[in-house]
Amino acid sequence: MNWTRYFIPTTKEVPADAFVPSHQLMLRAGLIRQVGSGAYTYLPLGYRTLRKIEQIVRDEMNAAGAIELHMPAMHPIEWWEQTGRVAAMGDVLLRLQGRGEDWRSRTVLGPTHEEVITELARAYLVSYKQLPINLYQIQTKFRGEARPKSGVLRTREFLMKDAYSFHERVEGPGGLNETYQRMYDAYRAIFGRCGLPYVPVEAESGAIGGSVSHEFMVPTDAGEDILVRAADGSYAANLERAEVAPLPDAGDGRHEPLREVHTPGHGTIEEISRFLGCTPQKLIKTIIYEANGEPLVALVRGDHEVNEAKLARAAGVRGVTQASPELIRQVTGAEVGFAGPVGLQARIIADRVVTTMHDAVTGANKTDYHVTGVNPGRDFALTEVADIRLAMEGDRAPNGQPLRFEKCIEVGHVFKLGTKYSDAMSATYLDAQGQAHPLIMGCYGIGLNRIMAAAIEARHNDKGICWPVAIAPFHVVICALDVRDESVLATARRLHDELEAAGVEVLLDDRDARPGFKFNDADLIGFPLRINVGKRSLGDGVVELAVRKSGEVRKLPPAETVSAVTGLLKTLLEQERT
RNA sequence: CGGGGCGUGGCGCAGUCUGGAAGCGCGCCUGCUUUGGGAGCAGGAGGUCGCAGGUUCAAAUCCUGUCGCCCCGACCA
The missing domain is CATH 3.30.930.10 (Bira Bifunctional Protein; Domain 2)
Known part of the structure; x- marks a missing residue:
């Protein structure tokens, strides 16, 4: 080509x-x-x-x-209704628009x-x-x-x-x-x-x-x-x-009594820990979800995040959504930001880490109040405990290996x-x-x-793409460095034809352009191999064979080029397999 | 769906605040020179400034509406 x-x-x-x-x-x-x-x-x-x-x-x-x-891409919507996925997929499911009960209205992509x-x-x-x-x-x-x-x-x-x-x-x-x-x-x-x-x-x-x-x-x-x-x-x-390995018991508690503290306007983990002079690790984050129309309360340590997929699995439900402010007020009897497990009448699932906390801080289920000295198991029941938090930096895998x-x-x-x-x-x-x-x-x-x-993404550099041979658009580009030079063009064409005959996918850059221009395009597109045919090297009886990925360049006589290319392609194909 | 940004020749942008002849670079076309890491000179083509209304003597520029595109978030079989 x-x-x-x-x-x-x-x-x-x-x-x-x-x-x-x-x-x-x-x-x-x-x-x-x-x-x-x-x-x-x-x-x-x-x-x-x-x-x-x-x-x-x-x-x-x-x-x-x-x-x-x-x-086909066009499906009758009836089948999607049978599996309940018209609702489940929502706007992701593209539908044709028609007049009334026109067939188009009953068709999805x-x-x-x-x-x-x-x-x-x-x-x-x-x-x-x-x-x-x-x-x-x-x-x-x-x-x-x-x-x-x-x-x-x-x-x-x-x-x-x-x-x-x-x-x-x-x-x-x-x-x-x-x-x-x-x-x-x-x-x-x-x-x-x-x-x-x-x-x-x-x-x-x-x-x-x-x-x-x-x-x-x-x-x-x-x-x-x-x-x-x-x-x-x-x-x-x-x-x-x-999943994450369980954390060891902090063992830092003296089992203080429960105490209600006034925390006006401090509803976030950050505000509370600053106001009370403690670390977020001392807080039990209480998040109200809704699942199957019922409230579901998740407890995690203050510096952790709830993993909603894990929570749903632990709860045995298809999915959970964050509760509306109205539902939160209804469940806790307080404004958003002051929920806590003590005395809360709802299904509660605690993260495993919560069982290792002592003298913790939680919302008091009373606007502008928190409680300190909270000890899980003593001050609220740990009826359901599971791994429901997102893994984070510093965590270890279940087998104890550090996670990246x-x-x-x-x-x-x-x-x-x-x-x-x-x-x-x-x-x-x-x-x-x-x-x-x-x-x-x-x-x-x-x-x-x-x-x-x-x-x-995985294989490029500052000059462009570095295609693996297996999926490169062409295996080889031949740069004819001066197409007005007859011997250059003739040699380039001959190599092109011989490579093609040998089953190599080859593109001949026959544009009347300067070498640097062609090299840059070749590098940008990322052909695995490039053959340079120019007056200079042809004068020495050779052409150059350059490997995109390594930058390696070999000089070799035109007659040896086809076998060198096929050999190199075979080697690269093997090396590049992951 | 919430927040932010942007729509001006094929591409990248300036001009918009402060209304008054549509510009620059790349690319493209012609000619000459040039040919080993994105050449030089000369000449040239190409844009109803996203669209629709409005204000004005006059709108790329101001106002209203609308469409599109990108980024962050939400969502994501």
Whole structure:
């Protein structure tokens, strides 16, 4: 391919709207162009990379025994009503607008495909003899994201590989656990081939439902999630999920009597600790939530934060929301800021750390008053105790290893769904005894656009992108340094043709431009290898072969170039696998 | 949805406060020179200043409304 016949709109200047490196570089390198908020055109170079990622995903899914199909983006809303997700997804679920009961009004754009695949299963997966089976697609998803951001990292339209498996059982041969593990391993292979420094972590399953899930994270500052992992790699989890080792008993109490103190207008942890001259660690933070229409009170140490996902799990509810000021006043009989567990008539779940506190300070359930000398167990019952707080700097993993915190991008997620969707949509199969049972399901997603952005985030420098060979738009760029010089152009063209014949993806930069200009574009786009053909080196009978990632440059005769390139590409491909 | 910022040639920006001929840089086109890390000179094309009302002799600039985009937060299968 000749550069002048291709379509590569690179720019020197950094677009003002782009902040994260992958977004800036994708725009500058001419990989994407924004169409609207959260919607991007993939330009030819960017689309080549996206297709390569797609092919890697497809290869590994097929190798893992999954079967490809293709579902539509338009779904009948009835199916979403059956699973209750019209309400659960809210504005994220995009709907077509029509007049009255026009078909458009009954159509949604799929943000994911559990409903469509479950309906398919209900229709066709009727016998245990057909199980297990794992079906997948690579397809465009639509989501009404409130705030798309960071280039292609969070968009309203994106390419996803979603797979759904169906089983008779969880354990044993053909069970959900077996396929889940196969998908987990396939994901390792996929992200490995893409050269991503990925970390599999325990995750919350969120509104998709199900019990167990793992996410595949790529650490980078551009990410929105927090990865919590042990220094030695023995533990890794999403912050939403991360468990912490219990803290030792502070042992600093003398079991003072309860005393009510006047704390006018001091309702926050910071104000109270300053007013009373104590550390936030001496306070018991009392937060009122609402779950299933009932108040739910969470207690954590003053310097800790409630992890709402953990709280919901400990409470055995689907989710919790912070209580309204009215509800707080109703439960505590006081203004917001003066809640405490002593004498409180509500369901209370205490964080484990609370059981180690002595002579603590809490709200008095009376406006402008707190109580000191609070001793859990003595002054209020510890009926429910659980790990309900967010992990924080200084915490240790359950196995005792110190924890580190990093921002990261989620590139894949695997779930054990169980029978959530098959129950809701009555998708059953008949066992050998002719008994009907709901299908047991798993689902497995990968964000292809995110792989592309994450790869750039993880592999770039001040000059531009450093593509891994496996997903580079072209393997090699040949820079003809003076296209008006006949021997230069002839040599460059010959090398181009020979490389192409050898199966190498090669782009010939045949623009009539100065060398520095071409080098900068080549570095910006990040071709793994660059061949320089110029008068100067050609005079010595050689061309130069430069490696983008290392900056290493070899001089070699044109006749040896093809074998050097194919050898180098093979080596890089192996080295870059993570 | 709350807070903040921004809409001016393809891209990056100035001009808006204080109304009075739409500018600069990059890129693009033509010609000549130049060719190993974003070349030089000369000439040239390209913008109803997001949109709609209003005020005014006169609006990119002031007022009202509206749409869009970005950032922070909330939310996030």
